[in-house]
Structure formats: structure tokens, C-alpha cells
Amino acid sequence: MMSREFETWKRPEGKTLEEWITGSRVARLEDRKYDFDALKFQADYDPKYRRAQMRYMGTGATGISADTNTVPAENFTFSTMVLPAQCEGPLHLHDDVEEVFFLLRGSIKLFLEDNGEKAELILKERDLISIPPGIYRGLYNYTQEDALMCVMLGTSKPQIPTYPDDHPLSKVKRN
Template sequence: MAEEKFNVEEFEKKYVARLEDRTLDWNVLKFQEEVDPKYKRAQMRYIGRGATANADSNVVTAEHFTLSTMVLPAGCVGPLHLHDDVEEVFFILKGSVKALIKEVDKDEVHEIRLNERDCISTPPGVHRGIHNDGDEEALMLVMLGAVKPNLPTYPKGSALEELRIQRAKEREAIIADK
């Protein structure tokens, strides 16, 4: 049997995600913004669909992790959330932000300053968030350590946790269709 010749064009179609083909998705986290306008931010997906399991078909298919960038307008907050199944990495590409870290069942929220090209990796089971407390837009890379991470949870009793419970059924339907 003849060996198939490597086709770089097919490889490129399957494994290359170009900025010129991406669009900022200001709607993927709109449910958070509806709870509080300070949660407004945009995601640009490159590898995989992330924990939101959106229907973006213009991504490199994830095999082991997801990768996206996120635009953080001045003053915005990525709310505290917890992934029970994956670590999450925030890598600051532009700007300066505060990473927010909170242990489960504890009240204190710890703040860790992150500047350009700083990185934080948060293990499963720890609440994490981000706050752009500056006057300029920040940009970060986000990586999740699974192809289809579980939908994150929010602190008990929060408006976002109540909304998450409602949206969990929608997410499962999207995943089932793929």
C-alpha cells in the first residue's frame, strides 16, 4: 500500500487559526454582563470552544486543551468562578490586571498583580477571576486544560450561580449536537 504524501495545505486548514479569521465574541459571556455590566468582556477562540461550549465552528479542534484570548475593557471584572475539572491559565499579553483567588468556603479574596507577560495557573477547585483595575484595555490569553471543560460554578448564593444552574441544560444540548 502506498504511503500518503503529507499535504501542508490540508494541515494548515486543520491546525492554523489566523487572527484575520477571528472575530471578537462579546456575546459568549453576555449572561454575566446581564447580571452586572462590569462583567463585559470579549473572547476570541483559537483552539476548542472553551467551557462555554459555544457553537463556534471557526476554531482548531481541541485535542487536549482550549486556547483563546480575552479583551478586558478598563474597569471590567471576570467574576470569581471555579473549574472543578481543569487548571486554567491566564497569560497577560497587554496591560496590567489583578488576578482574584478565593478558596472554596472561605470569604477572603486574594489579589495578585499581573503585568504584561506574567502568567498565573490556577488548579481545579479554586475560585479564580480577573479585574482590570487600570484605565486602559488589557488583553490576556486563556488556556483550559481539557477539550470540553465542565461549566464553571460561581460562589454559592451568587446571582451568577443561579443563572449557571439554568444555563447548564442549554450547554449540554449544544455539546450533544457536536
């Protein structure tokens, strides 16, 4: 008997392999659009937090509860994110999951914090970083061009991230 978590991997009765794979396991760029509303509550607080998610597998940790235009997530979520010039992803924490950033285009400054120790590094095109659970991370596009990155979270349904207590977004409520 197949465990419930892997049921979406099983081909449905009466479907050819091609129908099953192309109908539920392929996410094409032509069918995606950037979702600037996924993190709109942050940009509403301050436009410097404006960024967009384009979901491919699962819904990530942005608080989107469902997106029927994605491949079902079993073990991780995968999206692309555009970080406009001079915008930032605020310092936040995923205490339940590893997060991976792979920079496709542009350059960003990444901030890390763990138990009071801070680090910052520059990621450039085709650089990757894997951030373990429990470490604060934030990003800033210090350039004049949009940065485009892949974002992968190591679970099918990540918890919504939290912000440091002294960060203004820790007090902002999602719409």
C-alpha cells in the same frame, strides 16, 4: 490502531501535509473576531461583567458548544480574552481543569479563594498564572485601558464553571 481521541492528528487520506495543516490546524488572527456574546448573560446581568473571547483552539468553558472556525482541541483549549477597563470576570470555579492566564497587554487584579482563604495579586504584561482545579478565581481590570490575555484550559471540553452560592451570577440562567 490509533485511539479515537487522536484521530484529528492523523492526516486525512488524499490531503497534502500543507493542505491538512493549513486547512484544519492553523487559526489566523485575520479570521477571528471578538465574541462578546459568549458571556453575554453575565454582561446582561451587570455591564461590569462585559468581556469578549476570541477562540483559537476549542471553545473553552464559556458554554459555546461549537465553533467550526477553531482548531480542534485534543488536550487543551486556547483563546484570547479582552477585559475592558473597569470590567471583571466574576469569581468562578473550574473543578475539572487547570486554567492558565497569560497577560499580553495591560494589567489586572486576580482574586483567588480556596477553603475560605483568600489571596489577590496583580498580573502585568507577560505575566502568567496557572490555577489548579478546585480554586475559585476572578479578575478585575482596575486600569483605564483594555487588558488582553491568553486563556488556556487543560482539557478539550471543559465543564461550564460555577460561581459561589452567594454570588448573584450563581442564580442567573444562560440564554
